[in-house]
Amino acid sequence: MIDACTPKSKPLLTINEALEKIRLAIQPITQSETVPLNTALGRILAEPIYSPINLPFDRNSAMDGYAFASNDKPEQGTFFLECVGTSWAGKPFVGQLQIGQCVRIFTGAVLPPETDSVIMQENVQIDGNRIVFPEESAIHDNVRHVGEDVQQGSCLIAPPKKLTVSDISLLASAGVAQVLVKRTLTVAFFSTGDELVTLDQPLSTGKIYDSNRYTLQGLLADVNISATDLGIIPDDKQLLEDSLVAAAKNFDVVITTGGASVGEADYVKEILERCGEMNFWKIAIKPGKPLAFGKIGTRYFFGLPGNPVSVMATFQQIVAPALRQLAGESPSKALRITATCTSLLKKAAGRQEFQRGILTQDDNGDFFVVSSGAQGSNILSTLSKANCYIVLPSACTGVKLGDKVIVEPFSLLLGE
Numbered sequence: 001m002i003d004a005c006t007p008k009s010k011p012l013l014t015i016n017e018a019l020e021k022i023r024l025a026i027q028p029i030t031q032s033e034t035v036p037l038n039t040a041l042g043r044i045l046a047e048p049i050y051s052p053i054n055l056p057f058d059r060n061s062a063m064d065g066y067a068f069a070s071n072d073k074p075e076q077g078t079f080f081l082e083c084v085g086t087s088w089a090g091k092p093f094v095g096q097l098q099i100g101q102c103v104r105i106f107t108g109a110v111l112p113p114e115t116d117s118v119i120m121q122e123n124v125q126i127d128g129n130r131i132v133f134p135e136e137s138a139i140h141d142n143v144r145h146v147g148e149d150v151q152q153g154s155c156l157i158a159p160p161k162k163l164t165v166s167d168i169s170l171l172a173s174a175g176v177a178q179v180l181v182k183r184t185l186t187v188a189f190f191s192t193g194d195e196l197v198t199l200d201q202p203l204s205t206g207k208i209y210d211s212n213r214y215t216l217q218g219l220l221a222d223v224n225i226s227a228t229d230l231g232i233i234p235d236d237k238q239l240l241e242d243s244l245v246a247a248a249k250n251f252d253v254v255i256t257t258g259g260a261s262v263g264e265a266d267y268v269k270e271i272l273e274r275c276g277e278m279n280f281w282k283i284a285i286k287p288g289k290p291l292a293f294g295k296i297g298t299r300y301f302f303g304l305p306g307n308p309v310s311v312m313a314t315f316q317q318i319v320a321p322a323l324r325q326l327a328g329e330s331p332s333k334a335l336r337i338t339a340t341c342t343s344l345l346k347k348a349a350g351r352q353e354f355q356r357g358i359l360t361q362d363d364n365g366d367f368f369v370v371s372s373g374a375q376g377s378n379i380l381s382t383l384s385k386a387n388c389y390i391v392l393p394s395a396c397t398g399v400k401l402g403d404k405v406i407v408e409p410f411s412l413l414l415g416e
């Protein structure tokens, strides 16, 4: 019986409290390396890059047509100019233009210095070397000016940007062939549990295939991470401790799955308390409650719950932002949107839940989400069907048809 003297257990950390503890604990790596631009996609820039040149480098044409001087255009009426040569992209016109003359020009070709305007070829009439310009010929049109995109010496990209395809395009256009980026993180992971077997073994009663290492391998597939699979460790306290301590000597981050809860063979928390520093254990989320975070020596440790769906959810919600911070990235948040829920969702108050859902968008642009099915932390088929999490606040006690819910898509593309 519970009476007034029974000590109440401490409330679990909220996900935001846990994220804040991680944010305060993690020191971003400082080392960097120079890499060729064609391997820099997704890497984190370590220093500002200043443009060595103006972009455009030369004043050039935005259209195929004719380059002319605006002074040659009369106040009224059509006019004609004599075409005396061609400026090709890569092979500029070399002569000197006189009054009343123009040149044939192609997109990207340098404008002769005497000209300041380009008319599209569709808008002129050609009569031998005489080019007839209409009255509406615009002056100063279709000209790309030196430095209008980027001025020489200005900052092209500032750290700690994670380099995108557009960044790589910009750097290439400025002739930047290599960049200084943060070094990659080394992350090791292993599964724990006597019940686990590798996929090349037959199953026997009581055994299951180890899927978590495949999940983690996929989740760690990032150019900023060098991931090492350390295999399966059985439920042997000493072996687990030795494996953890050894891994923490060689990797920036060690991740385990399983053995994080309160069972007799759940040793992760005890080992972390004895051999390292435990920052927190257990958070008020579902799936993923018994997550442990701390340090072993100077290295970071995440003990994820064994349940396969909990591994995915805790990695995405907790470990991924921590790895981004450690890698030196600027903070970012997953995209969340509001959708109308078209199924009933069961939920008990107490933990923030990440339920698996299927998000769609109709032709009006409105979002709808339906549960992808059973929500047990062991049920991978409904995770595979899902394309989003339905994020339900801890106080929520269920969702009715037609209620608005917050949804976090797994990707920016919504499949069929």
Ligand SMILES: Nc1nc2c(c(=O)[nH]1)N[C@H]1C(S)=C(S)[C@@H](COP(=O)(O)OP(=O)(O)OC[C@H]3O[C@@H](n4cnc5c(N)ncnc54)[C@H](O)[C@@H]3O)O[C@H]1N2
Binding pocket: 191, 192, 193, 195, 196, 208, 209, 210, 211, 212, 213, 257, 258, 259, 260, 261, 262, 263, 266, 287, 288, 289, 290, 304, 305, 306, 307, 308, 310, 377, 378
């Ligand atoms: N009395 C309590 N029991 C449990 C609690 C609790 O608070 N009190 N929490 C439950 C929750 S929530 C979770 S989540 C799990 C987490 O347990 P562990 O981290 O100790 O994980 P295990 O017990 O080792 O495994 C749980 C489950 O997952 C399967 N598993 C483990 N590793 C793998 C793997 N590599 N690949 C595939 N499947 C794996 C394992 O066989 C179990 O079925 O604890 C609850 N219990």
Ligand code: MOO
Binding pocket: 285, 286, 287, 288, 289, 290, 305, 307, 309, 310, 377
């Ligand atoms: O937190 Mo557990 O992951 O609910 O099953």
